[in-house]
Amino acid sequence: MTRLKVLSVFALTLLFAPPLGAQSGAAGGQPAAPLPTYADLATLADGAPLVVRAEIRRQTTIPAERAATLAPGHARLLVEARTGALIAGTTPLGEGLRYLVDVPLDARGKVPKLRKRQVLLFARTVPGRPGELQLVAPAAQLDWSPALEAALRPILAELAAHDAPRRVTGVRDALAVPGNLAGESESQIFLTTEAGAPASLTVLRRPGMAPSWGVSWGEIVDQAAAAPARGTLGWYRLACSLPPRLPAAANLAGDAAARGLAERDFALVIDQLGPCERTLPVR
Numbered sequence: 001m002t003r004l005k006v007l008s009v010f011a012l013t014l015l016f017a018p019p020l021g022a023q024s025g026a027a028g029g030q031p032a033a034p035l036p037t038y039a040d041l042a043t044l045a046d047g048a049p050l051v052v053r054a055e056i057r058r059q060t061t062i063p064a065e066r067a068a069t070l071a072p073g074h075a076r077l078l079v080e081a082r083t084g085a086l087i088a089g090t091t092p093l094g095e096g097l098r099y100l101v102d103v104p105l106d107a108r109g110k111v112p113k114l115r116k117r118q119v120l121l122f123a124r125t126v127p128g129r130p131g132e133l134q135l136v137a138p139a140a141q142l143d144w145s146p147a148l149e150a151a152l153r154p155i156l157a158e159l160a161a162h163d164a165p166r167r168v169t170g171v172r173d174a175l176a177v178p179g180n181l182a183g184e185s186e187s188q189i190f191l192t193t194e195a196g197a198p199a200s201l202t203v204l205r206r207p208g209m210a211p212s213w214g215v216s217w218g219e220i221v222d223q224a225a226a227a228p229a230r231g232t233l234g235w236y237r238l239a240c241s242l243p244p245r246l247p248a249a250a251n252l253a254g255d256a257a258a259r260g261l262a263e264r265d266f267a268l269v270i271d272q273l274g275p276c277e278r279t280l281p282v283r
Contacts, residue, residue, distance in 0.1 A: 040279060084118065120152070189201040
């Protein structure tokens with residue numbers, strides 16, 4: 001296949017693919033890229049059938065007229081790389097890989113030189129085209145480092161666990177019930193998840209004690225369940241998916257006081273989860 005035909009095939013593939021991109025790092029005069037957050041890496045890993053470490057061997061700039069949806073200040077490259085290691089996924093890969101990626105131009109407006117750069121790719125295979133990959137997000141090529149891989153591997157292990165929390169898609173129902181003592185109450189908030197897996201939040205208030213909450217990732221609502229630690233998959237599923245306020249349609253409380261309590265308890269959860277911080281365009 002001639003190089004012009006290869007470029008045409010990849011241009012056609014890109015038209016039906018998600019936006020592609022790269023984190024360019026410090027090469028080519030660019031400032032060092034920010035360290036990806038837990039949410040960045042979890043989002044990339046969760047959406048990628050394959051995670052591959054590779055070394056870039058060759059790059060070809062695709063003419064702008066062939067690079068549909070190219071953002072200003074970027075260049076679209078056809079990258080040829082050598083497989084270093086399959087970090088996640090079960091699809092066999094050969095020694096050579098090819099994929100498209102959009103990279104920002106350097107400070108001089110030039111295309112950065114990526115040859116010999118070690119990269120981490122979050123990708124899927126292209127059906128019927130051995131050796132071709134399709135990146136899954138605008139920042140699905142990251143500059144590889146031992147520290148980056150060390151941060152990623154625990155996330156991959158969490159995602160692969162049989163009891164891994166499913167993706168949260170919304171809030172189904174919320175009900176707050178006052179207790180017998182002044183200041184005592186319990187709120188149960190049932191979540192919707194991908195594939196309908198059960199998940200719920202429980203918020204407890206007791207007189208003279210700080211309110212506490214926890215999440216249950218199963219059929220049984222466990223009042224002893226704890227809040228997930230920041231930087232875990234359970235935290236990510238909640239902090240990066242829950243709405244900022246309790247949807248009014250989900251609040252099943254019958255009177256104004258109970259409805260207000262459910263809203264405050266949901267707000268407590270959101271506040272204690274903290275923000276879903278991102279530094280990359282991975283969504």
